[in-house]
Amino acid sequence: ADVRAATPTAAAELAVPVLNEELLRISERRSRLEQSFLYLLQQRTERFQRLQNSYVFKQPERLYEGQTIKLDRMTQRLFQAMTTIHHQKQRQAQGIIAQLQQQTPKGQLRESQQQLAFLQRNLQTQMTQLFLNKQKQFTSAVQQLDLLSPLKIMGRGYSYTTKEDRVVKTVTELQPADQLTIHYADGTVQANVETITAKKEEF
Numbered sequence: 001a002d003v004r005a006a007t008p009t010a011a012a013e014l015a016v017p018v019l020n021e022e023l024l025r026i027s028e029r030r031s032r033l034e035q036s037f038l039y040l041l042q043q044r045t046e047r048f049q050r051l052q053n054s055y056v057f058k059q060p061e062r063l064y065e066g067q068t069i070k071l072d073r074m075t076q077r078l079f080q081a082m083t084t085i086h087h088q089k090q091r092q093a094q095g096i097i098a099q100l101q102q103q104t105p106k107g108q109l110r111e112s113q114q115q116l117a118f119l120q121r122n123l124q125t126q127m128t129q130l131f132l133n134k135q136k137q138f139t140s141a142v143q144q145l146d147l148l149s150p151l152k153i154m155g156r157g158y159s160y161t162t163k164e165d166r167v168v169k170t171v172t173e174l175q176p177a178d179q180l181t182i183h184y185a186d187g188t189v190q191a192n193v194e195t196i197t198a199k200k201e202e203f
Contacts, residue, residue, distance in 0.1 A: 007160065022113075023093050030086060033127050035091050040135065044142055045167045071141055078134045082127070159184050169194050 048071075096112050096119075161168045162181045168174065174193050182189040 020097075021118050023090075024119065026093070026123060027088070029124060030121075030127060033131060034082065037078075037131050037134070041138070042137060048142065048145065071138070074134070074137055074141065078130075081130060085123070085126055085130070087117055092119055171198050 092114060096116055160183050161174065162183065163178055168180065174180075175197055176193050176196065178193040180191045180193060182191055
């Protein structure tokens with residue numbers, strides 16, 4: 001409705017609640033976008049943790065160390081970027097409110113409202129694009145982790161051997177009659193060492 005104010009001061013008082021309501025809407029949309037991203041991030045993190053906590057990872061503890069650091073840095077950069085954009089848009093909106101409190105003509109009020117609507121659309125577009133870009137980066141990182149998964153490697157016919165719950169890396173760690181556990185993708189096999197043949201070094 002067209003609400004007319006008797007004085008410039010009254011016009012400013014009418015304009016401020018409208019701007020406050022628009023700022024609240026911006027904040028609510030930003031919060032929903034952040035919650036959507038955090039939900040996706042939580043799902044991917046839980047999936048990664050389930051893989052990390054599988055029995056295959058008990059011994060090669062540093063297998064995913066580099067990728068984990070990469071994901072942590074990526075997540076940190078995402079939140080820093082979102083926080084920076086939010087602060088910038090918030091300062092711009094506060095500047096509009098300050099201008100309205102000093103300039104009360106109806107035309108200037110309409111122009112400021114248009115600027116606020118533009119900022120709102122621009123913020124929504126930037127946040128959406130930022131979310132999509134970071135989502136692609138996160139998905140790519142998870143796919144890279146999947147390629148390094150011991151379960152996938154073992155599914156191609158590879159296995160690893162443990163002795164007393166420790167991974168055997170060389171025949172020098174073994175003695176005749178040692179009891180070993182050979183791990184495959186679909187189960188384990190118990191075996192005893194009968195003979196040990198070391199590979200001769202080539203010069």
